[in-house]
Amino acid sequence: xxxxxxxxxxxxxxxxxxxxxxxxxxxxxxxxxxxxxxxxxxxxxxxxxxxxxxxxxxxxxxxxxxxxxxxxxxxxxxxxxxxxxxxxxxxxxxxxxxxxxxxxxxxxxxxxxxxxxxxxxxxxxxxxxxxxxxxxxxxxxxxxxxxxxxxxxxxxxxxxxxxxxxxxxxxxxxxxxxxxxxxxxxxxxxxxxxxxxxxxxxxxxxxxxxxxxxxxxxxxxxxxxxxxxxxxxxxxxxxxxxxxxxxxxxxxxxxxxxxxxxxxxxxxxxxxxxxxxxxxxxxxxxxxxxxxxxxxxxxxxxxxxxxxxxxxxxxxxxxxxxxxxxxxxxxxxxxxxxxxxxxxxxxxxxxxxxxxxxxxxxxxxxxxxxxxxxxxxxxxxxxxxxxxxxxxxxxxxxxxxxxxxxxxxxxxxxxxxxxxxxxxxxxxxxxxxxxxxxxxxxxxxxxxxxxxxxxxxxxxxxxxxxxxxxxxxxxxxxxxxxxxxxxxxxxxxxxxxxxxxxxxxxxxxxxxxxxxxxxxxxxxxxxxxxxxxxxxxxxxxxxxxxxxxxxxxxxxxxxxxxxxxxxxxxxxxxxxxxxxxxxxxxxxxxxxxxxxxxxxxxxxxxxxxxxxxxxxxxxxxxxxxxxxxxxxxxxxxxxxxxxxxxxxxxxxxxxxxxxxxxxxxxxxxxxxxxxxxxxxxxxxxxxxxxxxxxxxxxxxxxxxxxxxxxxxxxxxxxxxxxxxxxxxxxxxxxxxxxxxxxxxxxx
Numbered sequence: 001x002x003x004x005x006x007x008x009x010x011x012x013x014x015x016x017x018x019x020x021x022x023x024x025x026x027x028x029x030x031x032x033x034x035x036x037x038x039x040x041x042x043x044x045x046x047x048x049x050x051x052x053x054x055x056x057x058x059x060x061x062x063x064x065x066x067x068x069x070x071x072x073x074x075x076x077x078x079x080x081x082x083x084x085x086x087x088x089x090x091x092x093x094x095x096x097x098x099x100x101x102x103x104x105x106x107x108x109x110x111x112x113x114x115x116x117x118x119x120x121x122x123x124x125x126x127x128x129x130x131x132x133x134x135x136x137x138x139x140x141x142x143x144x145x146x147x148x149x150x151x152x153x154x155x156x157x158x159x160x161x162x163x164x165x166x167x168x169x170x171x172x173x174x175x176x177x178x179x180x181x182x183x184x185x186x187x188x189x190x191x192x193x194x195x196x197x198x199x200x201x202x203x204x205x206x207x208x209x210x211x212x213x214x215x216x217x218x219x220x221x222x223x224x225x226x227x228x229x230x231x232x233x234x235x236x237x238x239x240x241x242x243x244x245x246x247x248x249x250x251x252x253x254x255x256x257x258x259x260x261x262x263x264x265x266x267x268x269x270x271x272x273x274x275x276x277x278x279x280x281x282x283x284x285x286x287x288x289x290x291x292x293x294x295x296x297x298x299x300x301x302x303x304x305x306x307x308x309x310x311x312x313x314x315x316x317x318x319x320x321x322x323x324x325x326x327x328x329x330x331x332x333x334x335x336x337x338x339x340x341x342x343x344x345x346x347x348x349x350x351x352x353x354x355x356x357x358x359x360x361x362x363x364x365x366x367x368x369x370x371x372x373x374x375x376x377x378x379x380x381x382x383x384x385x386x387x388x389x390x391x392x393x394x395x396x397x398x399x400x401x402x403x404x405x406x407x408x409x410x411x412x413x414x415x416x417x418x419x420x421x422x423x424x425x426x427x428x429x430x431x432x433x434x435x436x437x438x439x440x441x442x443x444x445x446x447x448x449x450x451x452x453x454x455x456x457x458x459x460x461x462x463x464x465x466x467x468x469x470x471x472x473x474x475x476x477x478x479x480x481x482x483x484x485x486x487x488x489x490x491x492x493x494x495x496x497x498x499x500x501x502x503x504x505x506x507x508x509x510x511x512x513x514x515x516x517x518x519x520x521x522x523x524x525x526x527x528x529x530x531x532x533x534x535x536x537x538x539x540x541x542x543x544x545x546x547x548x549x550x551x552x553x554x555x556x557x558x559x560x561x562x563x564x565x566x567x568x569x570x571x572x573x574x575x576x577x578x579x580x581x582x583x584x585x586x587x588x589x590x591x592x593x594x595x596x597x598x599x600x601x602x603x604x605x606x607x608x609x610x611x612x613x614x615x616x617x618x619x620x621x622x623x624x625x626x627x628x629x630x631x632x633x634x635x636x637x638x639x640x641x642x643x644x645x646x647x648x649x650x651x652x653x654x655x656x657x658x659x660x661x662x663x664x665x666x667x668x669x670x671x672x673x674x675x676x677x678x679x680x681x682x683x684x685x686x687x688x689x690x691x692x693x694x695x696x697x698x699x700x701x702x703x704x705x706x707x708x709x710x711x712x713x714x715x716x717x718x719x720x721x722x723x724x725x726x727x728x729x730x731x732x733x734x735x736x737x738x739x740x741x742x743x744x745x746x747x
């Protein structure tokens with residue numbers, strides 16, 4: 001299918017559910033995106049415009065969104081990947097569309113301390129965008145869905161990384177928005193790359209039994225159809241097999257075989273009214289034997305994402321258990337498309353964003369204040385992905401909590417004051433422990449006291465919801481500042497001792513500001529308080545400081561060696577002066593020119609010599625000297641920009657340039673630097689390490705960074721005997737697959 005045909009297909013899809021859409025603007029967005037992405041290719045080799053078109057098709061076909069969403073989907077990568085700007089998109093289309101596009105665009109590449117920090121910032125940005133306009137996340141999910149559908153063109157490492165991110169972030173958000181169809185597809189595609197063997201085993205098992213399963217579903221569907229027709233209940237019934245990831249979770253987490261999974265088969269009965277839902281439930285329980293404890297009424301108590309349905313598991317006449325879900329047409333729309341169903345009949349985005357102002361999105365943002373990255377992502381998974389339990393207050397009000405919730409979670413869900421004053425709890429009239437796990441339908445009463453001491457430190461471990469953990473953290477932060485500082489200091493000092501780092505290394509006047517910057521706190525007491533109330537951990541604080549301390553120690557060592565060398569120079573000069581006095585009385589012989597660190601300085605003896613860091617010369621390089629103020633002669637390579645003919649001819653420094661040459665008594669090795677530019681790929685660092693090893697190169701350090709356009713730049717600090725050995729190493733690095741350029745930085 002040509003690009004033009006794909007666009008026409010998109011237009012037809014939009015026309016089928018929204019004939020009043022602004023097709024002129026949709027075409028303008030497509031043409032602008034095509035021009036902006038001209039010349040860009042996807043990993044598959046296809047023109048890049050294929051991707052925005054496919055994302056727009058998902059937004060239209062699967063989610064049935066408005067004109068603005070289609071335009072934003074077509075333009076979603078132009079601000080990030082092309083010279084187009086927010087102002088340009090705003091002027092050509094509308095400020096709303098420009099904001100949608102910017103919201104969908106990923107964060108500008110920032111160097112974060114950990115992968116969790118980067119993920120957390122991306123999540124925060126998405127949640128903030130969601131709270132303003134829910135369409136941002138709907139387009140983002142469509143973008144990720146198409147990327148997952150075309151993941152076979154990526155490297156195995158990228159496949160795993162993106163699949164894990166999809167499983168941990170995008171599938172839970174889809175679930176929380178009630179978009180079950182997309183959630184299932186994202187999970188299945190992720191599983192395919194995260195555990196290809198497990199995925200293949202399930203798919204092949206399902207394929208092998210396809211005939212048998214199809215026959216069973218056809219028989220059961222016919223039985224339900226026949227009985228409902230007899231009773232004159234207007235309905236649609238159809239069956240499906242559980243999707244592979246759902247089967248995988250049950251098989252591997254509960255150690256079950258395919259035959260032991262109760263709801264491998266599910267039937268949906270869609271009716272006209274809520275009354276019919278309960279009538280059909282009676283019919284199903286009359287036809288088949290219900291399995292105790294497997295009935296859920298999500299019509300009476302809907303899920304937080306708006307999902308409503310009756311679920312019951314029954315034993316079929318063939319002895320095969322299966323699930324039946326009963327719902328109205330409207331409930332079915334919301335179950336399949338979630339929040340996107342609200343947009344189905346909207347035209348030109350009227351009322352845009354009103355559905356997006358969800359309380360749970362704001363709550364997710366508020367609950368994470370003061371949390372570190374790992375805790376943030378963990379809480380997000382609990383809040384978004386766990387099944388809910390529905391429990392009641394003694395007055396009959398429903399509270400929904402994450403699965404595994406305890407009375408502590410319930411108390412803080414009512415009010416932070418109730419949680420802070422809690423001294424006990426009753427479940428169904430009986431006193432229970434604080435870590436008692438609540439079940440659906442429990443009636444929970446919290447016992448409070450004005451004299452309560454407040455939450456215990458172990459409550460953070462017992463609480464399951466991020467809301468409760470956040471409120472406990474806030475209490476400790478506010479009420480127990482001195483205690484937090486004391487506890488934090490003790491934990492920090494214990495971790496330092498464990499790592500063999502003396503406290504004086506941390507508190508030294510010249511190192512403390514650098515270390516505090518590394519952990520992002522203004523003072524040690526601030527950091528101790530955060531460790532004390534659980535917003536940060538001693539392990540993380542020490543691990544971040546340790547790397548900085550090692551760098552400072554190396555710097556101090558280098559300074560010490562330089563000072564010792566200078567002192568040795570003075571002693572040598574004093575000895576030389578006395579020997580010259582003694583030699584004055586002796587007859588003159590042939591003059592012996594002494595070199596310093598292998599460098600002969602014309603007209604000067606016993607002169608302090610240092611090698612410039614800008615060009616790191618080694619024996620064999622053409623060199624030139626520069627007389628510094630107080631540091632002797634600095635030696636540069638002749639091709640160094642800092643020693644260019646223009647610089648040497650400058651009137652202010654002309655008299656300070658001096659001729660130097662390599663002597664015969666050079667050192668065993670000299671530090672120098674190489675820069676290696678490569679096309680990024682897996683195993684690159686391993687190959688570079690092997691090249692350094694086979695050439696017996698002494699390595700002082702390796703730094704690497706990746707660029708957005710898939711290049712990797714390595715900076716190698718090595719010790720070399722002379723330029724010949726260096727040339728040999730550079731030739732060896734050039735032979736590595738993907739290496740484009742090996743240079744010696746200068747200037």
